[in-house]
Amino acid sequence: MATDDTQNVIDQPEVMKPRMATIEIAGKKVEVPEGITVVKAMWYAGIDVVRGIGCLGGFCGACATYYRTKDDPKVRTCLACQTAVQDGMCFTMMPPFPARKATYEIQKLQDPKQDLFNFYPEAPLCRNCNACTEACPQRIDVREGVWKAVFGDFKSVSEMFMDCVMCGMCTPVCIADIAPNLVALYVSRAQGAHFAEKPIGLDTRIKEIQDGRFNDEWNNILKMSDKELAEHCATVR
Amino acid sequence: MDIHALQQIVHRTRDARRKQTIPKFSPADRDQLIHKYHPDFRASAYRSIRFGPNEGEKTVVELATLLEGDSPIHDDLDLTPQYQTDVLVIGGGGAGCAAALHAQGAGAKTILATKLRLGDSNSVMAQGGMQVSVAPEDSPVTHFLDTLKGGHMENDHALLKVMVEEGPSIAKWLLELGVLFDRQADGNLHVKKGGGSSKPRLVTCSDYTGLEIMRVLKDEVLNQKIQLLEFAAAIELLSDDSGACTGAIFKDLDNQRHVVVAAKSVILATGGIGRLHIQGFPTSNHYGATGDGLCLSYRMGAKLAHIDTFQYHPSGAVYPEQLIGALVTEGIRSEGGQLVNAKGDRFVNELDTRDVVSSSIIRECEEGRGIRTMSGRVGVWLDTPILDAEHGAGTVEKHFPAMMLQFERFGIDISKDPVLIYPTLHYQNGGVKIDTNSETNVKNLFVAGEASGGLHGRNRLMGNSLLDLMVYGKRSGLTAAGRAGSMKQGKLTLKHLERFRAEAKQHGNVSGVISPMILPAYTRKVG
Ligand SMILES: Cc1cc2nc3c(=O)[nH]c(=O)nc-3n(C[C@H](O)[C@H](O)[C@H](O)COP(=O)(O)OP(=O)(O)OC[C@H]3O[C@@H](n4cnc5c(N)ncnc54)[C@H](O)[C@@H]3O)c2cc1C
Ligand code: SF4
Ligand code: SF4
Ligand code: FES
Numbered sequence A: 001m002a003t004d005d006t007q008n009v010i011d012q013p014e015v016m017k018p019r020m021a022t023i024e025i026a027g028k029k030v031e032v033p034e035g036i037t038v039v040k041a042m043w044y045a046g047i048d049v050v051r052g053i054g055c056l057g058g059f060c061g062a063c064a065t066y067y068r069t070k071d072d073p074k075v076r077t078c079l080a081c082q083t084a085v086q087d088g089m090c091f092t093m094m095p096p097f098p099a100r101k102a103t104y105e106i107q108k109l110q111d112p113k114q115d116l117f118n119f120y121p122e123a124p125l126c127r128n129c130n131a132c133t134e135a136c137p138q139r140i141d142v143r144e145g146v147w148k149a150v151f152g153d154f155k156s157v158s159e160m161f162m163d164c165v166m167c168g169m170c171t172p173v174c175i176a177d178i179a180p181n182l183v184a185l186y187v188s189r190a191q192g193a194h195f196a197e198k199p200i201g202l203d204t205r206i207k208e209i210q211d212g213r214f215n216d217e218w219n220n221i222l223k224m225s226d227k228e229l230a231e232h233c234a235t236v237r
Numbered sequence B: 001m002d003i004h005a006l007q008q009i010v011h012r013t014r015d016a017r018r019k020q021t022i023p024k025f026s027p028a029d030r031d032q033l034i035h036k037y038h039p040d041f042r043a044s045a046y047r048s049i050r051f052g053p054n055e056g057e058k059t060v061v062e063l064a065t066l067l068e069g070d071s072p073i074h075d076d077l078d079l080t081p082q083y084q085t086d087v088l089v090i091g092g093g094g095a096g097c098a099a100a101l102h103a104q105g106a107g108a109k110t111i112l113a114t115k116l117r118l119g120d121s122n123s124v125m126a127q128g129g130m131q132v133s134v135a136p137e138d139s140p141v142t143h144f145l146d147t148l149k150g151g152h153m154e155n156d157h158a159l160l161k162v163m164v165e166e167g168p169s170i171a172k173w174l175l176e177l178g179v180l181f182d183r184q185a186d187g188n189l190h191v192k193k194g195g196g197s198s199k200p201r202l203v204t205c206s207d208y209t210g211l212e213i214m215r216v217l218k219d220e221v222l223n224q225k226i227q228l229l230e231f232a233a234a235i236e237l238l239s240d241d242s243g244a245c246t247g248a249i250f251k252d253l254d255n256q257r258h259v260v261v262a263a264k265s266v267i268l269a270t271g272g273i274g275r276l277h278i279q280g281f282p283t284s285n286h287y288g289a290t291g292d293g294l295c296l297s298y299r300m301g302a303k304l305a306h307i308d309t310f311q312y313h314p315s316g317a318v319y320p321e322q323l324i325g326a327l328v329t330e331g332i333r334s335e336g337g338q339l340v341n342a343k344g345d346r347f348v349n350e351l352d353t354r355d356v357v358s359s360s361i362i363r364e365c366e367e368g369r370g371i372r373t374m375s376g377r378v379g380v381w382l383d384t385p386i387l388d389a390e391h392g393a394g395t396v397e398k399h400f401p402a403m404m405l406q407f408e409r410f411g412i413d414i415s416k417d418p419v420l421i422y423p424t425l426h427y428q429n430g431g432v433k434i435d436t437n438s439e440t441n442v443k444n445l446f447v448a449g450e451a452s453g454g455l456h457g458r459n460r461l462m463g464n465s466l467l468d469l470m471v472y473g474k475r476s477g478l479t480a481a482g483r484a485g486s487m488k489q490g491k492l493t494l495k496h497l498e499r500f501r502a503e504a505k506q507h508g509n510v511s512g513v514i515s516p517m518i519l520p521a522y523t524r525k526v527g
Helices: A038-044 A112-119 A131-135 A142-150 A154-163 A180-195 A200-210 A215-222 A226-235 B008-018 B027-037 B061-067 B094-105 B140-150 B157-177 B209-223 B292-300 B354-366 B385-391 B395-399 B401-408 B464-484 B495-506
Strands: A020-025 A028-033 A064-068 A076-079 A090-093 B046-048 B058-060 B083-090 B110-113 B227-229 B232-239 B245-252 B258-268 B310-317 B338-340 B378-383 B419-428 B431-433 B445-447
Touching: A020 A038, A028 A038, A112 A180, A131 A142, A142 A154, A142 A180, A154 A180, A154 B401, A180 B157, A180 B209, A200 B157, A215 B140, A215 B157, A226 B140, B008 B338, B008 B378, B008 B385, B027 B354, B046 B061, B058 B061, B061 B292, B083 B094, B083 B227, B083 B245, B083 B464, B094 B110, B094 B209, B094 B258, B094 B464, B110 B258, B140 B157, B157 B209, B157 B464, B209 B464, B232 B258, B232 B292, B232 B495, B258 B292, B258 B464, B292 B431, B292 B445, B292 B495, B310 B354, B338 B354, B354 B378, B354 B419, B385 B395, B395 B401, B445 B464
Parallel strands: A020 A090, B083 B110, B083 B258, B110 B227, B258 B445
Antiparallel strands: A020 A028, A064 A076, A064 A090, B046 B058, B232 B245, B245 B258, B310 B419, B338 B378, B378 B419
């Protein structure tokens, strides 16, 4: 793991003589260059991080973090790999939340819209408090999504939650103990597997391949010499 | 210099550029450009591997050093297994999930072990899409030829043929699991055109293709109750007397203990090496992309292919500083985004292959036509507002929501302002050599996904990786599972390590590092 400091990407010219910010990481005050990401601030502060970092690109939701800015009592949420630190900021990473995930055989569902209430009986108990929406770093209208799921508008839910990185920050805040992201995941999968149109062209292509429609062409190109093949490739436009 | 002032030239020259078409390079010019500017041709960055299956072949210094590195395992380690399984899948990205699902689906007891959480990988970040020849005017043969051309004719024909032919049925499998690919009005899959491809062939889920596929696959791994070991980093493989693979040793990253898993066969799906930052490049890769699978297989005696070539994605963010190396999807160029230098000129056909486009960006910057940021980095403009100008207001926002959000967080509206980009280390073109069942020359050791090599030749076309993962994930899973029934668990030994260490000794143990790396050393030593 972190045994060798020679590849330290933080010691780049722009951060060698940076403006420093005083921040608080999980209760401990440290000085870090202003403007680096929350993740880089932890590395800079000498903190080894294993849990809480995944893609570093804003897609995996591993780096769910609570933070507060100077003098503002409001605690906000962010993805630590996508957020810059500023002077006076306090933050702490969110541990994994023990939400319950239903298990299901997606293809075998008979009535996916009704089944939602078996898998997630708490979903209709949403009390409209909007805490989930406020917690979402991806700016999804989570509350609206939960309502739509319950009312069977699976298509809208699947579109709304395309941005969901499964960070889980909508879950601990829910006063009805709903895990909105898991509800949405079930709904999106059900939408795809049961309600989306079947693409005819895809089935046609699969059948063409099975029926050997391209066999002559394959035979032709696979016996070409390297030179012939290169020339043939050049003709493809 | 203020970047906002410098970007005015992009706005000023937009109308004139819109009418321009830039021809693709002729094969001769293209070769010359690549040889002069592509990082793969910087001889000083390379050296020969001193011993092992690829002795005498060249690769980048960073990788050669790790390949020759010593194992963290002492030869007296107690090899009594904590777990016993038919199929052990190492890696929780796309290839690993696909392999585990197919292996378990075929009736084999399967364990999926991964370094970080399930799904934390490169696969979730794929934005551009997956190549599948579904359009009526397209065919698997055309897909094959395009890929071959992109790979400089060095792709393994057998591997490639299997991939393009199984593409459509893989798309069907994913649809049945509930993956929401974009559709046309008539319900057919919507396909986009990617760089280096002659036909529109990219199936997409908005610009969240990898995220959508991985959300579904992860959920399915949990639904199928596949046994998971998370925060478990593979640090050594196990072999029997005949050299066949029989399991692996992991380090539990929570408590640093060793965990031994006995398996009838092992599927390595550990992904690429971006986090080695070869030649000092920034990278688009996830935290754990440290090439572990290459080191582990190499010590077992598996042969590697094409490990002297890497993909530098043309468009890594250069500004703002927080996004350094992050990917600006190729989809922007596919839809007409133009590359513009400091003088306001276009300099390459944006849809040429990645190696050509990257080389030309490096050329512009080295010849002084790049734009320098306050922090001293250099890049060229990618004209993103042109998409709204061409296709109507709101296009960028509608087609690239992930990218909009990523930049918006730092106060940049990419539908109004161009972004500054420079090539970023993106993909390992080569890897462990496999056959069409995904098996290596080491019996019962399978490698799938980015860790494997041969299929993409010397340059991978956009969108072919996601397909590669699913096809060879599936094949490795099915083959390994098929074998499990009729097979006994092999003996757990470290014989291969004895052999490797003896060889290293002969060569003076010069590497001086322990491999695999597991995680990059970013933590600053304080005090
Ligand atoms: C930003 C980005 C965008 C991309 N866009 C596209 C695209 O649009 N289309 C396309 O086709 N391709 C794209 N690619 C390429 C493609 O996503 C990757 O090549 C592919 O996802 C690799 O999949 P994989 O399963 O082989 O590896 P990964 O998805 O990277 O998974 C590797 C897994 O192995 C684990 N692991 C690593 N080492 C160990 C160890 N020692 N022990 C245990 N586990 C370990 C990791 O933690 C991870 O879970 C993109 C890549 C990136 C980085
Ligand atoms: S919906 Fe929930 S899990 Fe998804 S991104 Fe928003 S807060 Fe995270
Ligand atoms: S937090 Fe829970 S109760 Fe409140 S709106 Fe969201 S789902 Fe409903
Ligand atoms: S590390 Fe994946 S979203 Fe931040």
